[in-house]
Amino acid sequence: MATSSCSKAEDEAEFDLSKALKYWQSTDKTWNEDELRSLELGQALYRKNCAACHGKKGSGDNTIGAPSLVNNSIIKGDISYHLTLVKNGKGQMPAFSKVLTDDEILSVVAFERNAWGNHDYSVFNQTDE
Ligand code: HEC
Numbered sequence: 641m642a643t644s645s646c647s648k649a650e651d652e653a654e655f656d657l658s659k660a661l662k663y664w665q666s667t668d669k670t671w672n673e674d675e676l677r678s679l680e681l682g683q684a685l686y687r688k689n690c691a692a693c694h695g696k697k698g699s700g701d702n703t704i705g706a707p708s709l710v711n712n713s714i715i716k717g718d719i720s721y722h723l724t725l726v727k728n729g730k731g732q733m734p735a736f737s738k739v740l741t742d743d744e745i746l747s748v749v750a751f752e753r754n755a756w757g758n759h760d761y762s763v764f765n766q767t768d769e
Pocket residue numbers: 686689690691692693694704705706707708709712713714715722725726730731732733734736748749752
């Protein structure tokens with residue numbers, strides 16, 4: 641089968657609630673459907689826009705100087721700094737403010753803050769800007 645490498649966008653449209661519930665399940669947090677949709681969207685966007693540099697598992701890439709996002713102080717730190725960094729870029733990291741909408745950036749940041757052993761359950765509490 642000839643599959644184009646840029647056909648990933650369609651995956652974002654698919655949402656399986658019970659699968660998402662199982663995937664993001666946590667003993668300390670009950671996600672609501674909107675939050676689960678956002679985390680799933682964030683994961684799809686991460687794979688499409690970020691994984692090439694930071695790795696599918698967030699482990700980074702030394703050859704291009706993309707830091708590991710596992711156990712990362714920015715991801716564990718202040719969310720507004722994290723959001724601004726993704727919007728504006730930094731050094732070799734491209735800006736995403738013209739590539740992704742604010743909601744998409746929030747989703748990808750929410751994903752990062754809850755992937756790879758990170759647990760920031762407050763991520764959706766501060767959406768009014
Ligand atoms: C072209 C490669 C590249 C892409 C694509 C990329 N990044 Fe980065 N990212 C970098 C580099 C390089 C840095 C280090 C920037 C610096 O401090 O100079 C970085 C830094 C970061 C940091 C801060 C980590 C730290 O310890 O400094 C976060 C968070 C981050 N990126 C998230 C993302 C997200 C989310 C996406 C996708 C929306 C993304 N990146 C896409 C290369 C990339």
